[in-house]
Amino acid sequence: MDLNGAETVIRCLKEEGVECIFGYPGGAVLHIYDALFKQQDIRHILVRHEQGATHAADGYARATGKPGVVLVTSGPGATNAVTGIATAYLDSIPMIVLSGQVPSPVIGSDAFQEVDMVGITRPCVKHNFLIKDVTKIAETMKKAFIVATTGRPGPVVVDIPKDITDPAIKVPFKYPKQIVMRSYNPAVKGHKGQIKKAVDLLLEAEKPMIYSGGGVILGNASEELTEFTRLLEYPITNTLMGLGAYPATDTQFVGMLGMHGTYEANMAMHDCDVLVAIAARFDDRVTGKLSEFCPDSKIIHIDVDPASISKNVRVDIPIVGDVKSVLQDMIEVIKTAKKKPSKKALKDWWKQIEEWRSLKCLAYDRTSKLIKPQFVIEQLYEATGGDAYVTSDVGQHQMWAAQYYHFTKPRRWINSGGLGTMGFGLPAAIGVKLGYPDADVVCVTGEASIQMCIQELSTALQYSTGIKIVNLNNRYMGMVRQWQEFSYESRYSHSYLDAIPDFVKLAESYGHVGMLVEKPEDVRPALEESLKLKDRTVFLDLITDPTENVYPMVESGKAHNQMRLPPGVIGDRELA
Numbered sequence: 083m084d085l086n087g088a089e090t091v092i093r094c095l096k097e098e099g100v101e102c103i104f105g106y107p108g109g110a111v112l113h114i115y116d117a118l119f120k121q122q123d124i125r126h127i128l129v130r131h132e133q134g135a136t137h138a139a140d141g142y143a144r145a146t147g148k149p150g151v152v153l154v155t156s157g158p159g160a161t162n163a164v165t166g167i168a169t170a171y172l173d174s175i176p177m178i179v180l181s182g183q184v185p186s187p188v189i190g191s192d193a194f195q196e197v198d199m200v201g202i203t204r205p206c207v208k209h210n211f212l213i214k215d216v217t218k219i220a221e222t223m224k225k226a227f228i229v230a231t232t233g234r235p236g237p238v239v240v241d242i243p244k245d246i247t248d249p250a251i252k253v254p255f256k257y258p259k260q261i262v263m264r265s266y267n268p269a270v271k272g273h274k275g276q277i278k279k280a281v282d283l284l285l286e287a288e289k290p291m292i293y294s295g296g297g298v299i300l301g302n303a304s305e306e307l308t309e310f311t312r313l314l315e316y317p318i319t320n321t322l323m324g325l326g327a328y329p330a331t332d333t334q335f336v337g338m339l340g341m342h343g344t345y346e347a348n349m350a351m352h353d354c355d356v357l358v359a360i361a362a363r364f365d366d367r368v369t370g371k372l373s374e375f376c377p378d379s380k381i382i383h384i385d386v387d388p389a390s391i392s393k394n395v396r397v398d399i400p401i402v403g404d405v406k407s408v409l410q411d412m413i414e415v416i417k418t419a420k421k422k423p424s425k426k427a428l429k430d431w432w433k434q435i436e437e438w439r440s441l442k443c444l445a446y447d448r449t450s451k452l453i454k455p456q457f458v459i460e461q462l463y464e465a466t467g468g469d470a471y472v473t474s475d476v477g478q479h480q481m482w483a484a485q486y487y488h489f490t491k492p493r494r495w496i497n498s499g500g501l502g503t504m505g506f507g508l509p510a511a512i513g514v515k516l517g518y519p520d521a522d523v524v525c526v527t528g529e530a531s532i533q534m535c536i537q538e539l540s541t542a543l544q545y546s547t548g549i550k551i552v553n554l555n556n557r558y559m560g561m562v563r564q565w566q567e568f569s570y571e572s573r574y575s576h577s578y579l580d581a582i583p584d585f586v587k588l589a590e591s592y593g594h595v596g597m598l599v600e601k602p603e604d605v606r607p608a609l610e611e612s613l614k615l616k617d618r619t620v621f622l623d624l625i626t627d628p629t630e631n632v633y634p635m636v637e638s639g640k641a642h643n644q645m646r647l648p649p650g651v652i653g654d655r656e657l658a
Contacts, residue, residue: 103124105129106153129541149235155195178238179240212243216247273403276399277412284356291379301406323497340368342632349435382398386403477528508539512547525550
C-alpha cells in the first residue's frame with residue numbers, strides 16, 4: 083500500500099488507536115488536514131487557540147490514560163502550543179504534538195511562519211523529532227508514542243516540514259509493531275534486594291508515613307497503593323497531583339500535604355521516622371525549607387525515573403521501577419514477612435495524628451452572609467455525589483477544590499500542578515468530556531483564570547460538550563492578593579480586576595446558559611439545576627467573599643511544619 087506523507091501520518095495515528103485529535107489548521111499542515119478530511123476514523127476537534135488544543139489534549143490524557151494528540155501549524159501555531167506542552171511536561175502527561183514546519187529547502191532562511199520548533203521545545207519535552215525523509219514517518223511516529231507513554235510519561239513533539247507531506251510523493255506504508263531504541267530502555271521491575279531492605283525498614287518504623295504522588299495515578303497503581311496502605315495500617319498523604327490515588331474519605335488518609343496541605347499531614351511528615359515516597363518528586367511546594375524537611379526520617383523513594391531520585395532530597399533506599407510492579411512486589415514481601423509493625427508504636431502514632439487532626443485546620447466561617455468559596459466546593463461535592471471529573475485553573479480556587487472536594491478515585495482531579503497554568507481548566511474540561519461524554523465534568527475557576535482561554539467556550543458549543551463552569555468570582559487575582567496581604571503589607575499591586583465582564587451575558591453570547599449566584603442559600607439549587615442540563619454548558623458566576631484566604635499556608639522560606647492557620651485556630655507550631 084502506497085501512501086503520501088500526510089496519509090501516512092493519519093494512518094499511523096489510526097494504528098495507535100487514536101480516537102480524536104485537537105488542532106487548528108494553517109498553511110504548513112494543510113496536506114495533513116486534507117488527509118484528515120478523507121477519513122472517518124479519527125475525530126478532529128477544532129479549538130479556537132493552539133494553547134487550548136494542548137490543554138484539551140492534556141485533559142483528555144489525564145482522564146482517560148491515553149495519550150493526547152495535537153496538530154498545529156508552523157510559526158505562531160507552534161509557539162502558541164508551547165505553554166500547553168510545558169504544562170504537560172511538568173506533570174508528566176503523555177502527549178504527541180504534530181507541528182507543521184516550512185518546506186525542508188527553506189528551513190533556516192527565516193521563511194514565512196518559520197520557527198525552530200525543535201530548539202524552542204527542547205527544554206520542555208521528553209523528546210522531539212524533525213522528520214527529514216518521508217520514508218521515516220512511520221518509524222518516527224512509533225518512537226514518539228513509545229517515548230511519550232512509557233517510563234515517566236511526557237510530551238513528544240514531531241516537527242513535519244510541509245514537503246514531507248506532499249500529496250504527489252507516495253511511498254510504501256508499513257507500521258512497525260515493535261521498535262528497539264538502544265538509548266531508551268526504562269526500568270520496569272524494581273531491584274529485589276532494595277525492595278526487601280525497604281520493607282524491613284518500613285516494618286521497623288514507629289512513626290511511619292506514606293507519601294504518594296501523581297505517578298501512582300499515571301502508573302495505574304491506585305489499587306496497589308490502597309492495598310499496600312491498608313495492609314500496613316499506616317497514615318497516608320497525597321500530593322496535589324496525587325489526589326484520588328487513595329480514597330480521601332478513608333480514615334487513614336490525613337489529607338493533602340505541602341504549602342496548602344493539612345496541619346496533620348505536614349506535621350506527620352515532619353515528625354515521622356520512616357517515610358516512603360511513592361512516585362512523588364519532592365517538589366518545593368511539598369518540602370518547604372529543604373534543610374528542615376523530614377529531619378529525623380529515613381526515606382525510601384520509589385520512582386520510574388532514576389533522575390528524580392535524590393534530586394531534591396537525599397534518600398536512604400532508592401527503588402527504580404514501575405510503581406505498579408514495585409508495589410505488587412512490596413505487598414508480597416510484607417505478606418510473607420515474619421516481622422510485623424509494632425501495634426503499640428502505631429497506636430501511639432495515630433493518637434498523635436488525631437490530636438493534630440482535632441485542630442480542624444480547614445475550618446472557615448459557616449455563618450457568613452457572603453458566599454464562602456469553601457462552601458461552594460463542599461456543595462459541589464455533595465451535588466455530584468463526589469463522582470465528577472473536576473478540572474481547575476490555578477490559584478485559590480484550585481487549592482479549595484483540592485481541599486474540599488474529596489476525591490476517591492484516580493483521574494478525577496485534573497489540574498496544572500507543576501507549571502501552574504492559568505487558562506488550563508476550560509479546555510481541559512472539554513478534553514475530559516470528549517473522553518467521557520456521559521460523565522459530569524466541572525471546571526472550577528476564577529474570574530482571572532477563565533479569561534485566559536475564554537474563547538474555548540466556542541469549542542464547547544461546537545461539540546456540545548455540556549461542561550459546567552463554577553466561577554469563584556472574588557474580583558481579585560486571589561492567590562496574588564493573598565501573598566500581597568501576608569508578605570507585602572497588603573499592598574495590592576495590580577491584583578484587583580477593575581473591568582470584569584458580565585459572565586452571564588458572555589456565556590449566553592456563546593450560546594450557553596449563564597447563572598448569577600450571590601447568596602449562600604442559592605448555591606446548592608443553582609448547582610443542582612446546572613447538573614440537570616446534561617447537554618448544555620452552564621456558566622455559574624458565584625460572587626464570593628473577596629477577603630477569604632487559603633489556609634493552612636506554608637510561606638516561602640519556611641519549614642513544612644510552620645503553617646499559618648485560619649484565624650482562631652491555634653497550633654503548637656504555628657508561625658507567630
